[in-house]
Amino acid sequence: MTHTHSNSNKSVIRKEFREYVETLFGDILAKDYFEKISTPMEEYTLHIFQKYELIERIEDNLRQIGYEAKVHNEFPNIIITKPKGQFTLEFEENMKEMIVDNRAAEMIYQGSDIFIPGVKRANKVKVNDIVKVINQEKNPVAKAQALLNHHDMLVKGKGVAARNLLSPFKVPNLQEVGLDDFPAYFQSLPAYLTSINLEPEPNEKILDCCAAPGNKTIHLNELSKNKATIIAVDKSKNRMQKLNKKIAKYRLKNIQTKVGDIVKLSKSWSVKFDKILIDPPCSSLGLRPRLVHNVDVKLIKSIAKYQKAILFACDKLLKNNGTIIYSTCTITKEENEEIIHHATENMNYRVVKQNFVFSKTNISIDNFVFPVQRFTPGIDHTLGYFIAKLQKLKS
Numbered sequence: 353m354t355h356t357h358s359n360s361n362k363s364v365i366r367k368e369f370r371e372y373v374e375t376l377f378g379d380i381l382a383k384d385y386f387e388k389i390s391t392p393m394e395e396y397t398l399h400i401f402q403k404y405e406l407i408e409r410i411e412d413n414l415r416q417i418g419y420e421a422k423v424h425n426e427f428p429n430i431i432i433t434k435p436k437g438q439f440t441l442e443f444e445e446n447m448k449e450m451i452v453d454n455r456a457a458e459m460i461y462q463g464s465d466i467f468i469p470g471v472k473r474a475n476k477v478k479v480n481d482i483v484k485v486i487n488q489e490k491n492p493v494a495k496a497q498a499l500l501n502h503h504d505m506l507v508k509g510k511g512v513a514a515r516n517l518l519s520p521f522k523v524p525n526l527q528e529v530g531l532d533d534f535p536a537y538f539q540s541l542p543a544y545l546t547s548i549n550l551e552p553e554p555n556e557k558i559l560d561c562c563a564a565p566g567n568k569t570i571h572l573n574e575l576s577k578n579k580a581t582i583i584a585v586d587k588s589k590n591r592m593q594k595l596n597k598k599i600a601k602y603r604l605k606n607i608q609t610k611v612g613d614i615v616k617l618s619k620s621w622s623v624k625f626d627k628i629l630i631d632p633p634c635s636s637l638g639l640r641p642r643l644v645h646n647v648d649v650k651l652i653k654s655i656a657k658y659q660k661a662i663l664f665a666c667d668k669l670l671k672n673n674g675t676i677i678y679s680t681c682t683i684t685k686e687e688n689e690e691i692i693h694h695a696t697e698n699m700n701y702r703v704v705k706q707n708f709v710f711s712k713t714n715i716s717i718d719n720f721v722f723p724v725q726r727f728t729p730g731i732d733h734t735l736g737y738f739i740a741k742l743q744k745l746k747s
C-alpha cells in the first residue's frame with residue numbers, strides 16, 4: 353500500500369513569529385509569505401563571469417537537462433532558470449525512515465542528496481534501502497536510496513549517506529549543468545543587484561566588510577573590470593578559505609582578503625574607502641524554502657544591534673561623500689528600514705536612489721518610505737531581501 357503526501361502547508365510556524373509577520377505585512381500578505389517561503393524561489397539566477405561567449409551554450413545545457421532557461425533582458429551575464437516541480441511523494445507503508453536536521457531537510461526538499469552530518473537518525477537502515485526522509489518535525493522531504501549502512505554513516509562522519517530519488521522540488525546545481533570548474537555561480541537576482549548598485553569603478557578603493565564566501569566580492573571585481581582595489585574582510589576563517597580558493601582558481605586580480613572582525617579592525621585602520629558593501633549576518637528569514645519557523649523575536653533585536661555596530665565601524669572607514677550598500681536576506685523592519693532610519697537620524701547619511709530597481713514593495717517608517725528595495729516572497733519571485741544605498745554627507 354502507498355501513502356501520498358501532497359507536500360503543501362507542511363511548514364511549522366511558531367505562534368509568536370506568525371503574529372510578528374502578520375503585524376509587519378498585514379494578514380493577506382503574511383498568508384502569501386508563509387505559503388511561498390516554504391517553497392524554493394520561483395526563479396534562480398546563474399551568473400557567468402569571464403567566459404561570456406559561452407552563455408548561450410550554457411543556456412542550451414540547462415534546457416537539455418529539463419530546466420527553463422533565458423538570458424536576462426537587461427543583464428547579459430545572467431541566465432534566469434526555474435526549479436522543477438512540484439512532485440508528489442509516495443511512500444510504501446512501513447518504509448524505513450531517515451530523520452535529518454531541519455536545515456539539511458530544506459536542501460533535500462529541493463533536490464540535494466542526504467549528507468551524513470545532516471542525518472539525525474537512520475536506525476536499521478541498510479545499504480540500498482529505499483527510505484523515507486523526514487525532518488525533525490516528522491514531515492517528509494524526499495524518497496532516497498541509502499548508500500551506506502547506518503553504522504557506516506556514523507563511522508565515516510562525512511560524505512553522502514543517501515541519494516535523493518525524488519523530492520518535491522529540484523533546483524539546478526553547477527555539477528549537473530557541467531559547470532563545476534567554470535567561472536559561474538548561482539545567486540539570487542537581489543544578490544546580483546546588491547553589487548551592481550554599488551557601481552564599482554576602476555581605481556576605486558572598495559571594502560566588502562562581511563565578504564565570505566565571496567560571490568558579491570567576485571561580482572564587484574567583475575564590475576570594476578578587475579581594476580578596483582577590493583579589500584574583503586570576514587570573521588570566519590573557514591568561509592574566507594572558500595573565497596581565497598576562488599581568487600586563486602579564477603586568477604582574480606586586486607582582491608585582498610583579511611580574516612578579522614570589522615568592528616575591531618576599524619579601530620586601528622587609518623585607510624578610507626570610496627565605497628563599502630555591508631552584507632552583515634542577519635536572521636535570514638527571506639531564505640527559501642524554510643519549513644520550520646521557530647524564530648525568537650528577541651533574537652531579531654539583538655542581531656539588529658550587531659548590524660548597527662558594523663555600520664558604525666564602516667562609517668569610520670568611509671570617505672566623505674562615500675557610498676554604502678547595505679543588504680540583508682531577511683524581512684524584518686528592525687534589520688532593514690530601522691537600520692537605515694538610524695543612519696539618517698543618528699549618523700550623517702542620506703538614502704539615495706538605486707540605478708537598478710526590481711522590487712515591488714516598501715514598508716514605511718514614521719509614515720515615510722525610503723527609496724530602498726524590499727523583496728517579499730508572495731509578491732516577488734525570489735527570496736526575502738533588502739537593499740539600501742546610503743551616501744555619507746560632509747561633516
Ligand SMILES: C[S@@+](CC[C@H](N)C(=O)[O-])C[C@H]1O[C@@H](n2cnc3c(N)ncnc32)[C@H](O)[C@@H]1O
Pocket residue numbers: 561562563564565566567568569585586587588591612613614615631632633634662
Ligand atoms: C550574509 S554573510 C555574507 C555573504 C557574502 N557577502 C556573499 O555574498 O557571499 C555574513 C558574513 O559576515 C561575517 N561576519 C559576521 N560578523 C562579522 C564581523 N564582525 N566582521 C566581519 N565579518 C563578519 C560572517 O562570517 C558571514 O560570512
